[in-house]
Amino acid sequence: MTAxxxxxxxxxxxLRLTRRVHRIQKRHLERRDLGITPAQSRLLRTLAHYGSPPRMADLAARLEVVPRAVTTLVDGLEAAGKVRRVPDPANRRVIRIELTDDGRTALRELRxxxxxxxxEILAPLTETQRGALGALLDTLVDGAAVEPGGPERPDRPERPDGPERP
Structure with missing residues (x-):
């Protein structure tokens, strides 16, 4: 076999593992009956990491999607009471997005x-294997942290020694 x-x-x-992870996460989300899509979940996780409420354009850039996609996600989450639009105190024409108490509760459930x-996914691995996998994944993620011509990617998974990142 060649390299x-x-x-x-x-x-x-x-790719197969990624699809499996998505299926299993979706099943676990459905069990909790939160009524939140995986895309909305990602937006909530991202929103939780801002010190002050971000603009929708900030969220779109962070999520690497078009602003219209964020508008659709925010509309659904706002209708569900998970987020709210608030005016920027420095510029009333700018709208920012913040988590509600229900949104923070949903975020805890999502986590x-x-x-x-x-x-469930990691059950077959020993602690040593999990550590090795974590180190290998960190190497791959860090190697892709800055893609040529692309923005820096701040979305890092939750680590045992720190807060979850979107």
Missing amino acids: SDHDGLLAEQL AARRSAAE
């Missing part, structure tokens, strides 16, 4: 669902 064949196999394994999904 190129081996890399292709690894890429396919990573619990992600943890239980992670436990």
Whole structure:
């Protein structure tokens, strides 16, 4: 097997694992019956990491989506009482997005669902294997932290020694 064949196999394994992770997380979210889509979940996690409420354009840039996509997500979350639009105190024409108490509660539930999904996914691994996997994934994520021509990627997964990042 050539290096190129081996890399292709690894890429396919990573894609299959990603799809499995998404399926399992979705199942764990559905069990909690939060009525939040995976995209809305990502927006809530991202929103939680701002010191002050961000603008929708800030969220769009951070999530690497078009602003219209953020508007749609915010509309749904606002209708569900998870976020609210607030005027910027320095410029009343600017609207910022902040979490509500219901949004913070949903975020705690989302984190619990992600943890239980992670436990299911990682169950076959020993603690040593989990540590090795974490180190390898950190290497891959850090290597992709700045993509050529792209913005810096602040979205990092939750680590045992720090807060969850979107």
